[in-house]
Amino acid sequence: MAITFQAENIDFPKIKKRTTTKWIKSIADKYGKQIGDICYLFCTDEKILEVNKQFLNHDFYTDIITFDYSEKNKIAGDIFISLDTVLSNSQKYQTPYDEELHxxxxxxxxxxxxxxxxxxxxxxxxxxAEEEALSMLDF
Structure with a gap:
């Protein structure tokens, strides 16, 4: 069981993988969940639009799409994150990019x-819940 991070056609974001993985595990633990296989795919707006159209029949951009493969108390899934939208949202909401990404x-x-x-x-x-989780992470 593992948490993996990948990037497709975009620069990999500057995240601390080990710290982020420990943080994710601590949040899952708070909800009584164990970690299964979780794959993050950082991508462009165009990729997330393609995924949104193909799998969800949605014709719009978004910052995240989560495919849930969890069973009982073990969480698992594929998580697509558009770094383009994360950036535009951080500007729109006047929050630091790292905070918005996390x-x-x-x-x-x-x-x-x-x-x-x-x-x-x-x-x-x-x-x-997002605010509580963010308060547990050192950027």
């Missing part, structure tokens, strides 16, 4: 842990 990284894990973000209440819960 927010999106943990957002995928929170989805795998069972959190949703469809309703207003779910969105509030997700934002709170």
């Amino acid at each position: 927010r999106v990284i943990i957002h995928g894990i929170l989805h795998l842990c069972g959190l949703k973000d469809k309703s207003e209440d779910e969105i509030k819960e997700m934002r709170k």
Whole structure:
């Protein structure tokens, strides 16, 4: 079981893989989950649009798409992150790029842990969980 990080047609982001992996595991543990195989794929807006159209029938850009392969208490999945959208969101919301990137990284894990973000209440819960997770990480 492993957490892997890959980049496709884009420069690999400046993340500390070991620190980020330990952080992800600590957040999963907080939700009573074990880590299975989790693959992060950092990509461009064009790649995430292609994935969104092909697998979800959505014709729009997004910052993250999470495919959940979890079974029982073991979380697993493929997490696509558009670094282009992460950058534009960090500018839009006036947050540091590293913070926005890690927010999106943990957002995928929170989805795998069972959190949703469809309703207003779910969105509030997700934002709170993201903030709590970010407070546990040293940038």
